[in-house]
Amino acid sequence: MLTRVWFSIKCAAFGAALVSTSAAALAADIAVVANHKFPVATISIDDVRELYLGKARELTGVGVVQLVDQPGNSALKDEFAQKVLDKTPSQLNAYWSVRIFTGHGVPPQSVGDENAVKAWLAAHPDGIAYMDLKHVDSSVKVLLKVQ
Amino acid sequence: MKRTSRRIGCKAFVASASCISALVLASGAKADDQAPTWHGFFTSGVAFTDTNAGYNGGLTKRADIERLTHLGLNIQKNLSERWDFAAQIIADSNTVSPDWAFVSWYPIKGLTLRVGKQKAPMWLMSDHIDVGHTYPWIAPPEEVYSFNPIKRASGLGATYRLALGGGLEAVAEGLISANSTDTLTVTEGASKNSSFQVKLNYRRLGVINLALGNEAFQVRAGYTKAAVGIKTDFYQIKNLNAGFGTVGLKVDTHGFLLLSEYASNFGSVDKSEISEANANLIAAGTTSAMAGAKAAQTGSPADIQAAQTAGTAAEAAYLQDAAVHQMVGARGWYATTGYQVGPVLPFVTVAQTRNPGSNHIINYGSQDSASFGIKYDANPYTDLKVQGQHVWPKNGSRGIQDVSTTGSSYKQLNVFQAAVDVAF
Numbered sequence: 001m002l003t004r005v006w007f008s009i010k011c012a013a014f015g016a017a018l019v020s021t022s023a024a025a026l027a028a029d030i031a032v033v034a035n036h037k038f039p040v041a042t043i044s045i046d047d048v049r050e051l052y053l054g055k056a057r058e059l060t061g062v063g064v065v066q067l068v069d070q071p072g073n074s075a076l077k078d079e080f081a082q083k084v085l086d087k088t089p090s091q092l093n094a095y096w097s098v099r100i101f102t103g104h105g106v107p108p109q110s111v112g113d114e115n116a117v118k119a120w121l122a123a124h125p126d127g128i129a130y131m132d133l134k135h136v137d138s139s140v141k142v143l144l145k146v147q
Numbered sequence: 148m149k150r151t152s153r154r155i156g157c158k159a160f161v162a163s164a165s166c167i168s169a170l171v172l173a174s175g176a177k178a179d180d181q182a183p184t185w186h187g188f189f190t191s192g193v194a195f196t197d198t199n200a201g202y203n204g205g206l207t208k209r210a211d212i213e214r215l216t217h218l219g220l221n222i223q224k225n226l227s228e229r230w231d232f233a234a235q236i237i238a239d240s241n242t243v244s245p246d247w248a249f250v251s252w253y254p255i256k257g258l259t260l261r262v263g264k265q266k267a268p269m270w271l272m273s274d275h276i277d278v279g280h281t282y283p284w285i286a287p288p289e290e291v292y293s294f295n296p297i298k299r300a301s302g303l304g305a306t307y308r309l310a311l312g313g314g315l316e317a318v319a320e321g322l323i324s325a326n327s328t329d330t331l332t333v334t335e336g337a338s339k340n341s342s343f344q345v346k347l348n349y350r351r352l353g354v355i356n357l358a359l360g361n362e363a364f365q366v367r368a369g370y371t372k373a374a375v376g377i378k379t380d381f382y383q384i385k386n387l388n389a390g391f392g393t394v395g396l397k398v399d400t401h402g403f404l405l406l407s408e409y410a411s412n413f414g415s416v417d418k419s420e421i422s423e424a425n426a427n428l429i430a431a432g433t434t435s436a437m438a439g440a441k442a443a444q445t446g447s448p449a450d451i452q453a454a455q456t457a458g459t460a461a462e463a464a465y466l467q468d469a470a471v472h473q474m475v476g477a478r479g480w481y482a483t484t485g486y487q488v489g490p491v492l493p494f495v496t497v498a499q500t501r502n503p504g505s506n507h508i509i510n511y512g513s514q515d516s517a518s519f520g521i522k523y524d525a526n527p528y529t530d531l532k533v534q535g536q537h538v539w540p541k542n543g544s545r546g547i548q549d550v551s552t553t554g555s556s557y558k559q560l561n562v563f564q565a566a567v568d569v570a571f
């Protein structure tokens with residue numbers, strides 16, 4: 001009897017940990033980052049949205065900005081779309097279909113995992129990217145945090 | 148009138164884009180290190196009605212795959228920080244042809260200028276009307292999208308976007324063209340043999356479109372004006388003063404979808420063109436009737452061929468007459484609403500077109516329709532659609548049905564369609 005109770009408690013705890021871990025993965029804090037030479041220290045969420053939806057290609061005080069995205073099957077990309085771009089993955093795909101097939105731009109390229117993003121930022125002083133906040137280190141400058 | 152293919156001036160297409168690209172690169176502007184990007188779209192499907200009378204350009208009980216099948220290929224390239232090049236070709240069952248090609252320049256924040264062949268931004272879906280993946284229907288409602296022949300033009304386009312904060316934006320988009328041509332292959336009538344080339348010439352074209360809203364809600368209004376010339380092997384209309392006005396609404400939030408547009412013709416045409424069209428219609432109709440009767444009597448191949456030729460000429464004359472009358476006062480609207488549940492979007496559409504223009508023989512273009520459709524997102528790049536539509540012609544008028552060659556009245560009908568759209 002006690003064994004069964006103890007087994008049930010362990011299962012419940014495991015389940016709770018699993019749920020909380022999944023929830024944490026879905027609710028990652030997102031950092032919009034840039035090279036340390038990037039001319040401004042902060043950026044608004046509106047500006048990030050306009051850049052990543054291809055509605056603007058320059059920032060006031062900066063000029064033309066280069067962008068990189070996360071890989072297409074990335075959970076972080078879906079979360080960025082929901083929190084920053086205010087679009088579901090399906091809506092974002094439909095949005096870019098309209099822009100592509102009217103000749104008004106293509107989605108930002110992706111370069112790979114966070115290490116590849118950091119390497120790209122090091123080579124592009126005019127570039128911005130986003131990543132999970134936990135992957136931010138001294139090689140990049142945080143322009144915006146999104147929780 | 149069903150458009151089955153189109154050709155544009157290849158020389159203008161290549162010359163304008165190549166020249167501007169060369170100027171940009173010669174100016175020493177730094178080219179981006181991105182390679183050109185390729186994308187494409189593909190649609191295939193089947194459509195049929197429950198009647199042998201033709202609808203919307205030859206659609207009958209016979210399953211038609213050709214009208215819903217086409218492939219598009221798109222290339223875009225950053226030429227420099229502020230210059231891009233984009234081009235698209237489209238292929239259907241008959242031809243492969245350039246769709247558009249232009250160079251874009253982004254001189255200041257919010258402003259884009261484009262030179263080259265561009266889609267005219269007249270309605271909500273005009274500039275991506277061939278890309279089924281971008282809207283819920285199998286094709287945009289014909290009550291609005293069928294009565295404007297102006298699809299694309301070579302000229303100068305501009306977009307100015309003003310961010311108002313909180314995701315809200317105001318966008319002004321325009322296109323002007325001094326002189327532009329387009330060629331359509333028209334299939335009109337229940338007979339698949341009735342097809343001919345229509346050469347369109349637009350002069351002094353101006354399009355303006357204003358939009359306000361955000362990703363969830365947008366209102367839009369537009370106006371187009373042009374002097375249009377139409378030439379076929381059977382007739383010529385020298386000068387139609389075309390004018391179209393539109394207002395539209397789009398709501399797409401939390402699964403709820405609402406799309407609605409109202410469009411109206413404000414054009415005018417010389418009385419001499421109307422008189423000529425009336426006379427041509429009477430003459431061609433009489434010739435066709437006599438040739439048809441003779442073919443039915445003799446059954447000879449030569450008489451049958453002559454009847455088919457006369458029939459095509461009669462249908463062309465009908466289009467000529469319809470064109471001069473529909474330039475004044477034709478109007479239409481539709482409203483589509485749906486609710487997305489997971490990957491499935493069921494939606495309903497009601498639509499109406501009215502054309503008070505008529506001659507003493509035919510009452511044009513008035514019909515109501517209601518349709519129900521389902522769009523299923525199989526994956527982010529593929530959707531499947533089915534759609535059923537009921538059409539009510541009003542007061543015996545033709546609506547968007549093809550001209551009756553048997554003299555019978557225009558009746559209610561049902562249209563059934565299914566399609567798959569892929570974007571890659």
